Amino acid sequence: MESSSPSVPFPLLQAPVESTYRACTIPYRFPSDNPRKATPVEIQWIDLFLNSVPSFxxxxxxxxxxPDAPAKAEKFAQRYTSMLEELKKNPESHGGPxxxxxxxxxxxxxxxxxxxRDIFKKVKDEENAKAMSLFEGVIKRNDEIxxxxKxxxxxxxxxLAGNIFDLGSAQKFLLKMACHFWQVARILYLDHGLLMTLMLLRVNGPRNHGKRQLFLLITLVLILSWVYYHLRGSCSDVAQR
Structure with missing residues (x-):
């Protein structure tokens, strides 16, 4: 149930959330990109949302x-599709990029x-009930490691599994995520290579085995994304297929 109370920043944050927090940490574009032209990553994600319109x-x-849900659903599909197509042509429209x-x-x-109000309420209730029945066992198994x-x-x-389940197994999802990770890799390895080296040195040691394992796992994901990206062609090529 939604609350009627106004939203406020979490009071224990050290700095105002408006100035320090950004939910979308993976960039869809870089400062050098043309602000009036959609980037390959933006096009891929717009296409992903376009492909979801029929199911919504x-x-x-x-x-x-x-009342009259079928007719209103048709209006939704038309309006939202139009918005997405406009964002492709002009990424600054509708509050973009x-x-x-x-x-x-x-x-x-x-x-x-x-x-x-919530077209997924029924499926949410069903999935929440299933998840809560499994939650205690999942946490227990993790604590036993x-x-x-590990x-x-x-x-x-x-x-990762939860996010894939939440997003859905859309076509070309693996390649889209590979392109997405490659955008991050460009920043981490090309623009901030020194920072990454310092991070590796910082977690290097017997007391930081867990941190080092996590760092190596993330690095492996980025490398595999880079390889897959180059084997299958550029993101812009995929977006045009």
Whole structure:
């Protein structure tokens, strides 16, 4: 249930959240990119949201809480598709440049304007019940892992699996994520190579085995993403297929 109280920053944060926190930490564009031209990463994510429109429309059509749901679901599909296509042509439109939060916010805005409060309420209730029945066992198994590195790796695997489950297995998802990670790799290895070296030295030691394992795991993911990216072609090539 949603609260009617106004949203406020978490009071224990050391600095104002508005000036220090950014939810979308993976960049969709770089300062050198043309502000009036969508980047390959932006196009890929816009396409991902475009591909999800039919499934959202279907769920909206079946929402029993909204009168004349099928007709309103059709309006949603038309309006949101139009917004996404406009963002492709002009990434500064609709409050852009786009990131995942903006694309989700625009979709939710259109749904709410048409009277859809939560088209996923039924599936949320079902999945929450299943998750809560398994939660205690998952935590217990993770706590039983004695090796710090393996325990952290298990948590990372769970986080990745949860995000993939949440996003869905859209076509070309693996390649999209590879391109996405490669954008990060460009920053970490090309622009901040010295910083990464210092981080590695800092966690190097017998007392930091778990941290070192996590660092190496992230590095491996970035390297594999780079290899996959170059084997399959550039992100812009994929976006045009």
């Amino acid at each position: 429309k279907q769920r909206a059509e079946n929402d029993p809480t909204v 786009p990131d995942c939060i903006l694309l989700c916010r625009l979709r939710e805005l259109v749904l709410r304007e048409l009277g859809f 004695e090796d710090d590195g 325990r952290i790796e298990n948590l990372v695997r769970g986080i």
